Amino acid sequence: MQVIHQAYTLCKSSEDIAIDLNMPLCVVQRVKKTWVEIGEVCCDRRHKGRCMLLSKQNTKLMVALIKHTPDIYLDKIQEFLYTQHDVDVSLATISCTLHHLGYRSKKLSKQAAECCTEAHQDFVMKIGNEPAERIVCTDKELPL
DSSP: OHHHIIIIISOOOHHHHHHHHTOOHHHHHHHHHHHHHHSOOOOOOOSOSOOOSSOHHHHHHHHHHHHHOTTOOHHHHHHHHHHHHOOOOOHHHHHHHHHHTTOOOOOOOHHHHHOOHHHHHHHHHHHTTSOGGGOOOOOTTSOO
């Protein structure tokens, strides 16, 4: 009933309700849909499972960051939480929290998958002393 109260009395969005009640976005949407269809909701499960590692405030900050920059990477979110709010969490925790809130990830583009600053720096260190005439580059996409 808290979902319905927050949705219709407090006029909160489904995302805000999911954060406030610490439940997946799809559950909030299903409860609202069931309420519209039959006028009742089933009792929700409370205090079952592990507790969340991120606080509600940190989760709200993370959601605000994603709304501001939709194409942000998880490692940048992790860095933001650590540098700005002194919260040290793993990438898996961030990913699971976002998944729990109903956010889904898209497949990485080939360029994004190949983007690795450490590998780039290692390559520059190894090849930095070679003259440009000795370097040959090929494109994997082009047929030979």
